[in-house]
Each structure stands twice: as structure tokens, then as C-alpha cells.
Amino acid sequence: MSAPRETAEVPPTVERFHPEAYRDAGWVRGLAERIQEHARLLGRPVKLMHICGTHEHEIGRYGLRDLLPESVEVLAGPGCPVCVCDSGWIDLAIRLATDEGAIVASFGDMLAVPGSIPLRGETRGGARGDVRMSLLDARAHGGEVRAVTSVFEAARLAREHPNRQVVFFSVGFETTVIATAALLRRGVPPNFSLIEANYFTPPATHMLPTLPGFDVDGFLLPGHASAVTGLEVYRHLPEQGLACAVAGFEPVDVLAAVLELLDQLGRARPRLANLYRRVVPDEGNVRALAELDDVFELTTMRWRGIADIPASGYRLRAAYRHLSALERFPATATAARQDASEHPAGCRCADVTLGLVRPDACPLFGRRCTPDSPYGPCMVSHEGTCRAWHLYGTARGRLEVEAAGGGAQHGSL
Amino acid sequence: MARYDAIRLAHGSGGRLTAELIRELFAATFASEPLAALTDAAVLDNLGGRLAFATDTHSVKPWRFPGGDIGRLAVAGTVNDLAVMGAVPTYLSAAFLLEEGFRMEDLEAVVRSMKATADEAGVEVVAGDTKVVERGKGDGIFVTTTGVGFLPDGRDIGPQRLTAGDVLLVNGTLGDHGLAVMAAREGLELGMALTSDVAPLGGLVEALLAAAPDVHFLRDLTRGGLAAVANEMVEARPFGLRVWDAQVPLDRDVAELSEMLGIDPLLAANEGKLVVAVPPAQADAALQAMRAHPLGRRAAVIGDLVARPAGMALVETAYGSRRVLEMPVEEQLPRIC
Amino acid sequence: MCLGIPYEVLDVLDRDTCRIRIGTGAQACFTGLVDPVAPGDWLLVHAGFALRRIDPADARANLELIRRALEASELPMPEAADEEPAEKDP
Numbered sequence: 124m125s126a127p128r129e130t131a132e133v134p135p136t137v138e139r140f141h142p143e144a145y146r147d148a149g150w151v152r153g154l155a156e157r158i159q160e161h162a163r164l165l166g167r168p169v170k171l172m173h174i175c176g177t178h179e180h181e182i183g184r185y186g187l188r189d190l191l192p193e194s195v196e197v198l199a200g201p202g203c204p205v206c207v208c209d210s211g212w213i214d215l216a217i218r219l220a221t222d223e224g225a226i227v228a229s230f231g232d233m234l235a236v237p238g239s240i241p242l243r244g245e246t247r248g249g250a251r252g253d254v255r256m257s258l259l260d261a262r263a264h265g266g267e268v269r270a271v272t273s274v275f276e277a278a279r280l281a282r283e284h285p286n287r288q289v290v291f292f293s294v295g296f297e298t299t300v301i302a303t304a305a306l307l308r309r310g311v312p313p314n315f316s317l318i319e320a321n322y323f324t325p326p327a328t329h330m331l332p333t334l335p336g337f338d339v340d341g342f343l344l345p346g347h348a349s350a351v352t353g354l355e356v357y358r359h360l361p362e363q364g365l366a367c368a369v370a371g372f373e374p375v376d377v378l379a380a381v382l383e384l385l386d387q388l389g390r391a392r393p394r395l396a397n398l399y400r401r402v403v404p405d406e407g408n409v410r411a412l413a414e415l416d417d418v419f420e421l422t423t424m425r426w427r428g429i430a431d432i433p434a435s436g437y438r439l440r441a442a443y444r445h446l447s448a449l450e451r452f453p454a455t456a457t458a459a460r461q462d463a464s465e466h467p468a469g470c471r472c473a474d475v476t477l478g479l480v481r482p483d484a485c486p487l488f489g490r491r492c493t494p495d496s497p498y499g500p501c502m503v504s505h506e507g508t509c510r511a512w513h514l515y516g517t518a519r520g521r522l523e524v525e526a527a528g529g530g531a532q533h534g535s536l
Numbered sequence: 537m538a539r540y541d542a543i544r545l546a547h548g549s550g551g552r553l554t555a556e557l558i559r560e561l562f563a564a565t566f567a568s569e570p571l572a573a574l575t576d577a578a579v580l581d582n583l584g585g586r587l588a589f590a591t592d593t594h595s596v597k598p599w600r601f602p603g604g605d606i607g608r609l610a611v612a613g614t615v616n617d618l619a620v621m622g623a624v625p626t627y628l629s630a631a632f633l634l635e636e637g638f639r640m641e642d643l644e645a646v647v648r649s650m651k652a653t654a655d656e657a658g659v660e661v662v663a664g665d666t667k668v669v670e671r672g673k674g675d676g677i678f679v680t681t682t683g684v685g686f687l688p689d690g691r692d693i694g695p696q697r698l699t700a701g702d703v704l705l706v707n708g709t710l711g712d713h714g715l716a717v718m719a720a721r722e723g724l725e726l727g728m729a730l731t732s733d734v735a736p737l738g739g740l741v742e743a744l745l746a747a748a749p750d751v752h753f754l755r756d757l758t759r760g761g762l763a764a765v766a767n768e769m770v771e772a773r774p775f776g777l778r779v780w781d782a783q784v785p786l787d788r789d790v791a792e793l794s795e796m797l798g799i800d801p802l803l804a805a806n807e808g809k810l811v812v813a814v815p816p817a818q819a820d821a822a823l824q825a826m827r828a829h830p831l832g833r834r835a836a837v838i839g840d841l842v843a844r845p846a847g848m849a850l851v852e853t854a855y856g857s858r859r860v861l862e863m864p865v866e867e868q869l870p871r872i873c
Numbered sequence: 874m875c876l877g878i879p880y881e882v883l884d885v886l887d888r889d890t891c892r893i894r895i896g897t898g899a900q901a902c903f904t905g906l907v908d909p910v911a912p913g914d915w916l917l918v919h920a921g922f923a924l925r926r927i928d929p930a931d932a933r934a935n936l937e938l939i940r941r942a943l944e945a946s947e948l949p950m951p952e953a954a955d956e957e958p959a960e961k962d963p
Contacts, residue, residue: 140915140932142879151855153943177875186857230920231798231869272797272870273921275903295920298875302922305905309889347875350917350925372877374855379939401935402877402917402925411906411924495865728898792896798876871876 140401145373154378155190161385162192170196170338171384172331172478174324175345176203176506177372183511185374195381198478199511201327201426202345204295205232205504206476209425210255212320213238215459216292217256219318219448220266223455226284227258228277229292231270234258236503257503258292274303281315290448291317296324298347300437301411304418307443316451319438322424324348325356326435332363336479341366341384343377346399353407354395361393371399418443427500428473470499475508482512489513543638548668562630562664565647566654570662578662580627585689588623590614591682599642599677601720603712603731606679607646609807611653613758614683615736620754620810622693622745623685625738628654629663630681635674646677657736659683691745697752700775700843703819705812707740707832708733709787710762714804715794718870728789735808740831744812747825753813757806760864762838764803765811766849767863770841777849779839779861798871802851803864813841877919879927882910893918 144150162169173179179199182188188197201207213233217240220227237255262268271277274291281289289312293303300321324345331337342365344357349369360367366387370380380398387393397403417440424436439447449456470492471485482488482501492498494510501507546553563571570578592613599606611628618625630650634643654661712733719730737756745751755765762779770777779802786801794801808831814822819837826832839852849861880893880902889905893916903922904910915932916923 140879140927140929141936144936146854148854150939150943154939155855157942175875177877183859185855186853186859189857190855230871232871234869270869273903275921296875298877298924299920301906301924302903302920305903305922309905345875347877347917347919347924372875375939379942382942398938399935400938401927401932404925404931408906408925410908414906494862728896789896789898795878796895 142373145371145375147375150375151190151378154375154382158190158195158378158382158385159192161382161389162194165194165385165389168194168196169340169385169388170198171341171343171381172198172200172339173343173345173370174200174202174327175343175348176205176504177347178202178343178345178370178377179508179511180506181372181374182377187374187377190378191381195385197343197381198339199506199508200331200339200342200478201429201476202324203476203501203504203506203508204299204322205236206472206500206507207322207426207429208233208236208294208320208500209427210237210239211425211460212292212294212318213258214240214256215318215448215456216258216290217261217266218455218459219288219290219452220258220261220268221264222458223288223452224267225288225290225452226267226269226280227261227290227292228269228271228280229258230272230294232504233292233294234262234268234270235497236500237498274306278306278311278315281312285312285314288314288316288451290451291315292320293317294320296322296345296348297351297415298345300419301351301408301415304415305411307418307439307446308414311446316446316448317439318448319419319436321419321437322426323421323435323437325352326432327426328357328360330430330432331477332360332365334477334479339365339478340388341368341393343368343370343380343384344395345369346371346376346403349399349407350403351408351411354397354403354405357395361395364393366393368396368398369403371402428470429477470501472499472501472507472509475501482509485509540640542640543634543636543643543668545636545668545670548634548666554666557666558664561644561647562666565644565651566630566661566664567651568660568662571664578627578629580662580684584686586687588618588621588685588687589683590617590621591680592617593678593680595675595678596717597675598720599646601717601732602729603716604734604807605646605649606677607648607650608653608734610679610681611650611657611659612734612736612807614681615653615657615659615738616756616808616810618683618685619736619738619741620693620756621685621687622691622741622751622754623687624742625657625659625683625685625736628659628661628681628683629665630661630679631665632667633674633678633680634666634668635676636668636671638676643677646679650679653736657738659736659738693751693754695753695769695773698769698773698775698813698841699752700841701816702752702813702841703816703822703837704777704779704839704841705814705819705822705826705835705837706757706762706785707737707809707812707826707829708834708836709785709790710757710806710809711790711794711799711801711804712787712809713807714759714761714868715790715799715801717805718797718799719793728793730787730789730793733806733808735831737808737810737831740826740829741810743829744822744825744832748814748818748822750818751812751814751822754810756810759805761801761803761805762811763800763849763861763864766861769813770847770849772847774846775841775843776845776847777839777861778842779849779851781851782854783836783838785834785836785838799868802861803868875919877917877924879915880918882912882914882916884912885910891916891923 277291368380368383419437421434422438497503501509826835915927
């Protein structure tokens with residue numbers, strides 16, 4: 124007994140906006156077939172990289188790697204803000220909750236990520252070793268930590284608790300920080316402050332091609348980050364011969380971008396193609412960029428376990444500096460700002476995040492570090508490459524072995 | 537009892553206030569003979585045969601949520617644990633751990649809800665206990681229920697009967713309880729009609745077994761959703777499990793909200809849903825029987841057990857691709873990435 | 874990162890706020906970073922705010938691009954210049 128399949132019908136031209144077109148099974152199948160054809164014509168293995176945690180999540184959710192030929196590999200690069208967020212910021216958030224009695228408001232993504240403060244006396248999943256505190260641990264130890272879905276919700280918390288300090292753990296890339304900037308320009312209550320942990324993506328793409336062993340042929344560029352910055356910040360990539368396509372996040376969007384990259388490679392014509400025109404204007408969101416520039420300036424930021432990258436993060440400008448948690452809580456900030464070990468001992472999250480090695484090259488992968496008892500950020504985060512691999516990649520290996528015994532296998536050449 | 541707006545420590549200390557609470561609230565509302573007799577234990581002498589026996593404890597916050605409350609949850613939870621064994625739930629006990637200061641009118645509402653749910657399920661509450669802890673030492677109210685049910689001869693339902701080729705069904709939309717509680721807890725001002733699906737399923741199970749007597753396996757979905765049960769079913773077994781994404785029934789608002797929060801409804805909690813494994817020959821009868829019942833209107837075939845890959849639960853997408861249906865680890869949190 | 878989902882505007886509360894339709898319900902959405910919106914507009918929403926108002930012409934262009942990629946009868950794909958007016962060439 125098998126599930127009914129939808130017949131392949133290309134939807135007619137639409138007047139209204141139809142989000143569901145981008146999940147259409149017929150279109151997905153058609154694009155997968157075109158990709159197979161292009162890959163065959165190209166006649167060599169191709170390595171593509173995306174730099175967006177949500178791309179990794181959606182690829183996993185829809186099993187899109189199953190639909191690609193063996194010769195086309197899509198790697199996850201440094202696009203998971205949870206994985207690159209320096210542990211110092213997490214430690215600061217934890218200390219503000221446990222030592223300063225502040226209400227710490229954070230996106231749910233960050234709550235389970237370990238920083239660098241050791242959690243004594245605890246083993247996780249039966250494994251001894253280097254357990255570090257997360258914000259959830261801070262909550263278990265009496266700190267008040269609240270999950271929020273927007274910076275506006277954090278500001279509302281501050282209004283509702285005028286006698287408490289409310290600190291917003293501002294994480295995420297350029298896509299998210301613009302809301303923080305917009306809110307600050309319009310005014311926040313005096314008991315509100317923020318941890319400046321926002322990162323700027325493009326500098327990582329300057330660094331990546333300089334790394335030894337970098338052999339990526341093209342990039343799927345992040346659709347929503349590009350909607351903010353515009354395309355030109357990635358101009359250096361096609362100039363270095365790398366194929367580029369700005370991609371949306373539905374299955375059709377991702378596959379169309381992969382097809383575009385194969386086409387560019389086939390013609391040896393690398394360029395910046397915009398495959399997400401319905402959301403991404405070539406020039407980006409000019410208004411958002413102006414508000415952002417008013418509130419924040421670019422500064423050197425430490426990418427966890429990777430490097431200090433110039434102009435890769437956001438710091439509040441002088442006029443707004445009083446809203447920084449570093450200014451509001453100077454003693455705690457100093458305590459948190461230690462030369463922390465970046466990742467727990469033995470963790471290769473940094474290399475995995477850069478796409479330099481596959482998760483199974485890390486000695487801890489699948490042994491001491493599993494989704495049940497995660498060791499480093501790449502296994503904790505739902506977009507973390509290691510977590511995605513453990514759930515999907517390892518499984519895929521098993522699926523392939525099973526297929527040799529006669530089960531169904533999809534999507535191979 | 538009208539004299540007390542809120543629970544005091546004395547209500548749990550075994551003296552006059554305890555006796556009043558038991559007599560005027562619990563015994564009066566549950567209205568069973570053993571409780572009316574106020575003996576230390578209920579004597580049950582009409583069961584015979586094999587018994588199924590289960591217990592469940594609840595601490596849900598908030599104690600009342602759209603579609604239900606902790607009382608309904610507590611009764612339905614134990615009733616469903618018994619029903620999925622193929623037993624006929626018959627008697628329950630109910631134990632309350634109350635925090636000093638818990639409002640009397642809220643307790644009355646919980647107890648009334650338990651009585652109503654018990655009536656729906658055809659069970660009687662015949663024993664109970666109450667304790668009170670100091671203000672600040674409890675979380676309002678905890679409820680524990682324990683139940684017994686009679687297991688008719690000839691019923692053999694359990695994991696030992698699972699085998700590759702079995703067809704999997706559910707009795708309706710998934711993730712309702714988890715998303716309803718999350719929306720209530722997050723204070724999301726959405727105006728959506730998200731309600732918990734909490735319900736006692738004994739009647740549905742009997743209707744199902746009457747039409748499809750060779751059901752191999754039943755399990756109620758609770759915390760951890762379909763994902764938790766799916767993984768439990770295949771762990772270290774010589775078969776695997778496949779769910780067809782496109783076949784899983786979802787309430788439209790649950791689908792929208794889970795999309796917005798980045799939550800997977802297959803991992804979200806249910807309190808009125810079960811998964812059924814039947815041999816293919818009985819799949820249609822099972823489906824029709826559930827759809828004919830008020831608690832099974834949106835029943836659907838959602839997957840099957842496969843020979844390979846063994847020991848794993850997979851989701852097959854509308855595109856034919858696959859992903860692993862992970863065993864939930866921690867509570868799902870809304871994400872923005 | 875960036876969980877962003879398209880939603881339809883139900884009504885406009887002020888320059889910076891509208892309500893978007895979510896299933897049978899609605900939620901507030903910050904619109905200060907996009908041009909003024911109107912009921913019926915589609916917004917790409919991330920973390921409680923609108924990142925972009927989806928222009929129907931852009932939406933059509935996006936769909937058409939994909940349709941043509943699917944329907945192309947021969948390989949390689951046709952020259953891109955005529956498909957995307959704002960195309961960037963090295």
C-alpha cells in the first residue's frame with residue numbers, strides 16, 4: 124500500500140500571490156528531473172554551499188537531498204546564528220539571569236545552547252565530560268529566562284515589569300537585527316536593555332574562499348538576509364568564479380536555485396542570479412538599512428571557535444549605547460567576558476560550521492555528542508549541521524545500506 | 537465550605553476541614569458508593585478475569601486551557617491508558633496535591649470537570665486523597681489518577697503483535713493539545729479557535745474493536761506526540777515505521793500556528809488521539825468504524841510498518857523523499873531561525 | 874537563519890502596525906520597515922515584523938522564471954538576459 128501521488132500539473136499564470144505554488148509536487152519533480160539532466164551533462168561532481176540555518180532546516184524537512192543526484196552535494200556553511208554566537212554572549216545572558224536577577228528574554232533557538240560556564244556535577248546522557256551551562260540550565264538554577272518570538276514581545280515584557288530589568292538577547296543575522304534597530308529608534312522603556320549578539324553574514328563569505336581545502340563551486344545565497352542587504356554585498360563571489368543564486372526557502376525555491384547554479388557552472392558563467400524576486404529586491408530594503416545604520420555600527424565580532432572577523436557584527440552607536448547590557452551591567456559584563464574556551468573540549472563545531480569537514484569527521488559525533496545529549500552548538504541547534512546530519516545524514520547512510528537489500532531508493536543517478 | 541475562598545493548610549491535615557472538603561466537594565460531586573461510605577479503601581468485588589491497571593499524574597500549566605482543564609486531562613489520561621490495552625475502564629481513584637491559597641472555586645471547577653469526564657467515559661471515582669502544601673511550595677494543583685479496567689478474554693493487543701505490513705491509523709488531527717496549550721501559555725493574542733483535544737477514548741476503542749477485532753496494537757498519543765510513539769514502536773524491532781506526510785490530518789489553525797512558531801505537529805502533544813496498527817485486511821473496517829464515532833470523524837490512514845529500514849521511524853514527503861521522525865528530546869520551543 | 878512566512882494583511886492599525894491573517898485568527902505585525910500596506914497585501918513576515926511587501930509583479934516574475942525553467946525543452950537553458958531585467962552580469 125503506498126501514498127497517493129499528485130499528478131504533475133504546472134499551475135497557470137496567477138494574478139494573486141499563491142504561496143502553495145512553491146510546494147507543488149509536480150514542480151518539485153520537474154525541477155529534480157532538470158537537475159538530473161544538467162548534472163549528467165556537466166559530468167563532474169559539484170559542491171554547493173548554503174549559508175543559512177533555515178535552508179538547512181528546510182532541506183532536511185523536505186528531504187531535498189534525496190531528490191538530488193549523487194554528484195551534487197549541498198553543504199551547510201556558517202549560517203546558523205546559534206552555532207556562531209560567541210559563548211561569551213551566552214555566558215553574559217546566563218549571568219544576568221542568575222546573578223543580576225534580570226528577566227532575560229531570548230528567542231527559543233538559543234535556550235539550549237551551551238556557553239562556556241561549566242555546569243558542575245552533571246552528566247548528560249550518561250557521558251561525563253565537559254558540560255557547559257545553557258539558558259535552560261540558568262532557569263533551572265533560579266534565573267528568570269523567558270522565550271519570546273520577537274523583540275517587540277521583549278519590550279512588552281519590560282513594560283509589564285517596570286521594577287525589573289529586562290534584557291533582550293538580541294541574536295540572529297542582519298535579517299533580525301533590523302527589527303531591534305527599528306524598535307530602539309521608536310523608543311523602549313528605561314528598564315530595557317539588550318545583549319548585542321547580532322552578526323553580519325557577508326564577511327564570512329570573504330573568509331571562506333581563503334581557507335585551505337575550500338573547494339565549493341557555488342553558493343545558494345540566503346533569501347531573507349539578501350532581502351535586507353541586497354545582492355551587491357556578494358559581488359566578490361562571482362568575481363572569484365563562484366556561481367551564485369539568491370534562494371527562497373520552499374522546495375521549489377531551493378531546487379530552482381540549484382538548477383540555476385548548475386546552469387551557471389555548465390556555461391562557465393558565474394553571476395549573481397536572483398531566484399527569489401518576489402521577496403528580494405536587488406537593492407535590498409533601503410529603509411531598513413537606513414534605520415539599522417542609525418542605531419548600530421559594524422564591529423569586529425568573534426565567530427565562535429572560528430575567528431574574530433572584522434565588520435561582522437553589530438554594536439550600538441554612542442547615542443544608543445546606554446541600552447547595551449554591557450553598559451547597564453558593567454561588573455557582570457566584565458565577569459562574563461573571559462577568554463573562554465569556545466567550544467567544549469574536542470568539539471569540531473567550528474570546522475563543521477565552515478563546511479570544511481562533514482560531521483562524521485568529528486570524533487565526538489554520534490558517540491559523546493548526539494541529539495539526546497548534545498555537546499556543542501552544532502548538535503543543539505535545530506539548524507546545526509551536526510544535528511541535521513545525525514537525524515538525516517547518518518540515517519541516509521543506513522537507508523542506502525538497506526536499499527542495497529532491495530528497499531526503495533529515491534533520487535540517485 | 538462557602539466560608540473558604542481558598543485552600544488552607546488545614547484542608548490537608550486530616551481534621552475537620554479535610555472531612556468537610558471530602559464530604560461536601562469530592563464525595564458529593566463524584567457521587568459513588570465507596571466514596572459516600574468514607575472508608576479508607578474501596579472494595580471492588582465485581583471485576584473477575586484479567587485486570588488492567590494504570591496511573592497518571594498531571595501538572596499542566598495553566599490548569600485551565602481552551603478545550604479542557606487538569607481535571608479532564610487526569611481522568612481522560614488514565615482512562616485512555618486502560619482503553620488502549622483493550623480493557624474496559626471501570627474505576628478510578630483521584631489524589632490532589634494543592635497549594636495553600638488555591639481558589640476554592642477553581643478546585644470545584646476541576647472536580648466538576650472530572651465528574652463530567654468520568655460520566656462520559658463510564659467510570660466511577662471511588663477513592664481519593666488530598667494534601668495541602670504551603671504557599672510557594674506547590675504549583676497550584678497537581679492531580680494523580682489511578683484506574684482499573686476489565687480486560688475481556690481473547691483480546692491480545694500489544695507490541696508483541698506488531699509486524700511489517702501493518703497499516704497505521706490515527707483517529708483525528710494531530711498536535712491539537714500541544715499547540716493549544718502553547719498558545720495559551722505564550723499568551724499569543726491570535727483569536728484562533730485552538731482547543732485541546734482532551735477526551736476519553738474508551739467508547740471509540742470499543743467501536744473500533746467491534747468492527748476490527750484483529751487490531752494488533754493501540755497506543756494513545758500524549759507528550760512527544762506521534763513521534764514519541766512511533767519511535768517506541770520500532771526501537772530494537774525487526775521492522776520500521778513510515779508516515780506519509782500528506783496523509784496526516786491537521787487542523788488548519790494548528791498547521792498555521794506550528795508553521796509560524798517553527799514547531800513540528802508530529803512532535804506536539806495530544807490528549808484525545810491514538811494510533812492504531814491493524815493487518816491490511818482490517819484497515820478499511822477500522823477506518824470506517826472510527827469515522828462513524830464522534831471522536832474519530834477525521835480518522836485517517838497515515839502510514840505503515842515496513843521491513844526496512846528496521847528500527848527507525850521515517851516520514852515520506854509528498855515528493856517521495858524521506859526524513860527521520862526524530863524521538864523528541866526536550867520541549868519544542870518556538871524558533872525564529 | 875530566517876524563518877519568514879508570507880501572510881495576508883487583514884487590516885491596518887497605524888503606520889507601524891497591521892494585523893495579519895493566521896488561519897482563522899490574526900496577529901499584530903510591525904510594518905515600519907516597509908512602505909505603507911493595505912488590506913489584501915501579502916507581507917513576508919519574520920520574527921514579528923514585515924521584511925517586504927510582496928509586489929504582485931515581482932510574484933508573477935518569480936513564478937514565470939520557474940515555469941520557464943521547467944518547460945525549457947532543450948538544454949542548456951535559454952539566455953537569461955531577457956528573463957531578468959535587473960540581471961547582474963560579471
